[in-house]
Amino acid sequence: MKIDYEDKLQSVIKAFGDNGILDNIIIIGSWATYFYVKIFDGYIPSIRTLDLDCYIPKTKNIRVIKSVGEALKPINFDQIFDYMTEKSKFISPEGFEIEFLAKLKRDKSQIVKVDSLGVNAEQLGNLDIFNEGYIEVDFEGYSVKVASPSAYIMQKILISKKRSEDKYNKDLESIILVYEEVKKNKQHMADFKSIIASLGKNTKKRYKNYIYDNNLEFPSLE
Amino acid sequence: MNVLKGVLEEELNRNLRNQKIYREMLLKLPKGSIYISNRNGREYIYRKNREGDKIVNQYVCALSNINKAREEKEKSEDYARISNNLKISKREELKLRKALKAYED
Numbered sequence: 001m002k003i004d005y006e007d008k009l010q011s012v013i014k015a016f017g018d019n020g021i022l023d024n025i026i027i028i029g030s031w032a033t034y035f036y037v038k039i040f041d042g043y044i045p046s047i048r049t050l051d052l053d054c055y056i057p058k059t060k061n062i063r064v065i066k067s068v069g070e071a072l073k074p075i076n077f078d079q080i081f082d083y084m085t086e087k088s089k090f091i092s093p094e095g096f097e098i099e100f101l102a103k104l105k106r107d108k109s110q111i112v113k114v115d116s117l118g119v120n121a122e123q124l125g126n127l128d129i130f131n132e133g134y135i136e137v138d139f140e141g142y143s144v145k146v147a148s149p150s151a152y153i154m155q156k157i158l159i160s161k162k163r164s165e166d167k168y169n170k171d172l173e174s175i176i177l178v179y180e181e182v183k184k185n186k187q188h189m190a191d192f193k194s195i196i197a198s199l200g201k202n203t204k205k206r207y208k209n210y211i212y213d214n215n216l217e218f219p220s221l222e
Numbered sequence: 223m224n225v226l227k228g229v230l231e232e233e234l235n236r237n238l239r240n241q242k243i244y245r246e247m248l249l250k251l252p253k254g255s256i257y258i259s260n261r262n263g264r265e266y267i268y269r270k271n272r273e274g275d276k277i278v279n280q281y282v283c284a285l286s287n288i289n290k291a292r293e294e295k296e297k298s299e300d301y302a303r304i305s306n307n308l309k310i311s312k313r314e315e316l317k318l319r320k321a322l323k324a325y326e327d
Contacts, residue, residue: 048229050236076307080243091240093310095233166228173225 005050008096009034010140011075012052017142019071020064021117025145026134028101028127028155029053030170032147033178038137039149040181048170052098055130055147056121059102059114067118072098081120086111088120103127126158126203133195149182150192157210158203172214179218193219227325234318237311244308248301256298258285267291269298 009031016022027035031052033045056062068090069079077090077098087110090098100121102112111120133151136143147155156171163171182188196219199207204221211218254271265285271278283290 048225050233076303078243078247078304078307091243093240093244093307093314095236095240095311095314097236166225166232169225170229 015071019066024062025054028055028147035137035146050095056102062116069118149178154195230322237315241311251301
């Protein structure tokens with residue numbers, strides 16, 4: 001991605017940081033890897049999307065200075081609603097899109113309204129992996145919560161069946177790139193193995209099939 | 223399919239979708255810029271708008287009507303901002319189409 005997108009990301013982080021939003025979200029999805037330069041020496045992220053996905057681990061009792069819409073308006077983002085799904089997202093003319101996600105609840109409703117943030121977050125499965133699976137990095141003076149490399153890889157693997165061919169290939173490339181760094185680091189490798197061990201029966205099967213289908217030399221289930 | 227081509231196509235689709243959203247947003251806002259006019263010692267807000275060859279000045283409200291005045295000012299600012307966003311999006315569209323041309327042959 002070009003530098004101006006990085007500038008845009010910096011302005012988003014600043015807007016979120018200054019308005020108390022940053023404490024309540026975890027950056028997941030491909031832009032999480034942008035922050036891995038802070039933890040992996042010489043790492044060059046390969047980001048091929050302008051979607052910034054923000055996971056809200058706790059959707060209640062959130063206190064912020066300004067709502068997301070108010071915080072982002074000065075940096076030229078507009079909030080839009082999809083009237084079919086009630087999902088909200090924020091768009092910029094450069095193509096940047098910010099979406100909010102929350103873990104799937106038992107009622108399996110598509111969205112959850114987070115009034116204090118002024119957003120309707122989409123509820124998806126396999127996101128609770130980030131409740132514990134995140135790291136905090138210092139970025140331009142702000143503490144940013146970002147998906148841990150291990151959780152990032154595992155979530156991408158677990159959702160792979162639902163991805164289009166293009167996105168599947170993009171994800172695979174990103175998974176391999178991040179895993180190359182994870183395996184060089186004892187702590188991150190231990191985290192990855194711990195996540196594998198914590199998987200349920202069905203998710204273990206999905207992991208096993210994925211590494212087999214793509215011929216990956218990843219830790220086995222044993 | 224080439225991954226980069228796929229990325230560019232995805233971005234182009236998003237760009238076109240966003241342009242449509244910006245156009246819809248503009249339709250919901252009053253067109254034109256607002257200004258304050260002083261008449262008989264009192265200040266009023268007017269909206270200036272072009273209709274064909276003519277410039278039309280439309281009365282909006284008295285400046286003393288603080289809430290209405292603020293609301294109209296915000297709408298006018300939003301109109302200008304979103305119009306500009308549409309222009310930026312169109313520029314981005316051209317860049318994306320140019321980049322995609324490299325994959326045509």
